[in-house]
Amino acid sequence: MRTIAHISDLHFGTEDKPVAEGLLKDIKEKNPSLVVVSGDLTQRARTGQFKDAKEYLDRLEFPKVIVPGNHDIPLFDIIRRFFSPLTRYKKYITDDLTPFYKDEEIAILGLNTARSFTWKNGRISEEQMQEIKEKLCPLKMRLIEILVIHHQFIPAPDNKNVALVGRASKALEVIDECGIDLVLAGHLHEGFTGDIQTYHPGRRSIIIAQAGTAISQRRRDDPNSYNFITIKDNLIHIEIRKWNGNMFEKSEDVTYRKTDNKWVMEAAADLAHNE
Ligand SMILES: [Fe+2]
Numbered sequence: 001m002r003t004i005a006h007i008s009d010l011h012f013g014t015e016d017k018p019v020a021e022g023l024l025k026d027i028k029e030k031n032p033s034l035v036v037v038s039g040d041l042t043q044r045a046r047t048g049q050f051k052d053a054k055e056y057l058d059r060l061e062f063p064k065v066i067v068p069g070n071h072d073i074p075l076f077d078i079i080r081r082f083f084s085p086l087t088r089y090k091k092y093i094t095d096d097l098t099p100f101y102k103d104e105e106i107a108i109l110g111l112n113t114a115r116s117f118t119w120k121n122g123r124i125s126e127e128q129m130q131e132i133k134e135k136l137c138p139l140k141m142r143l144i145e146i147l148v149i150h151h152q153f154i155p156a157p158d159n160k161n162v163a164l165v166g167r168a169s170k171a172l173e174v175i176d177e178c179g180i181d182l183v184l185a186g187h188l189h190e191g192f193t194g195d196i197q198t199y200h201p202g203r204r205s206i207i208i209a210q211a212g213t214a215i216s217q218r219r220r221d222d223p224n225s226y227n228f229i230t231i232k233d234n235l236i237h238i239e240i241r242k243w244n245g246n247m248f249e250k251s252e253d254v255t256y257r258k259t260d261n262k263w264v265m266e267a268a269a270d271l272a273h274n275e
């Protein structure tokens with residue numbers, strides 16, 4: 001069994017301090033196998049914001065897979081935006097823009113979808129699709145394969161018109177072919193889960209978990225939240241944990257079971273019932 005605390009859109013510079021402390025406490029208590037951070041660590045990619053993000057993430061003493069988001073590239077500082085977009089991210093957070101984690105049960109590949117030109121919507125490049133093929137295709141059917149990006153492959157349930165990550169449909173061909181089971185992303189500041197098949201009928205089922213903003217005050221209508229994911233044999237259980245004004249607590253959850261190489265949603269149930 002593996003457990004993942006999937007946090008996103010921290011936006012240091014706009015962080016809500018009590019929520020930030022509450023998140024640390026909750027994650028430490030839940031003691032995950034690893035922490036995934038799906039981008040937007042800072043609000044404006046400033047040095048001080050990256051330093052704060054780094055200090056904060058260091059307090060989470062778990063293996064981590066981190067990718068940048070569009071806010072980790074400067075927006076208004078045009079010189080930096082186009083000539084050294086991720087210099088500060090690489091200096092303070094990690095210089096690895098294709099983080100890869102693998103153990104006996106899961107494999108996780110992180111990709112940077114943030115771009116200087118398509119600042120808001122991001123993009124996946126041909127090289128990154130090749131990276132997916134090289135790292136994840138050989139593991140098909142042997143491990144649970146997870147891809148981490150910042151931008152979305154599917155729209156939010158209440159905003160079907162939102163732009164998807166650039167080259168989404170081409171990248172979907174690759175993640176389909178390589179047997180990816182789960183895609184973790186953020187950017188929309190709305191926590192929800194879904195299946196690619198809902199939007200692309202006929203395609204193999206691929207589960208998507210979008211995390212809300214974990215600690216930022218840039219909330220949409222939703223409170224701060226993160227996903228706690230449990231992977232066990234042929235089950236993936238995703239629990240959205242939301243801030244209730246005092247602490248993070250379980251809000252909603254969903255379980256997918258892999259049957260005949262297909263992920264099928266089960267009625268909401270605690271994974272403990274399946275043990
Ligand atoms: Fe964000």
Ligand SMILES: [Fe+2]
Pocket residue numbers: 040069070071150186187188
């Ligand atoms: Fe974003």
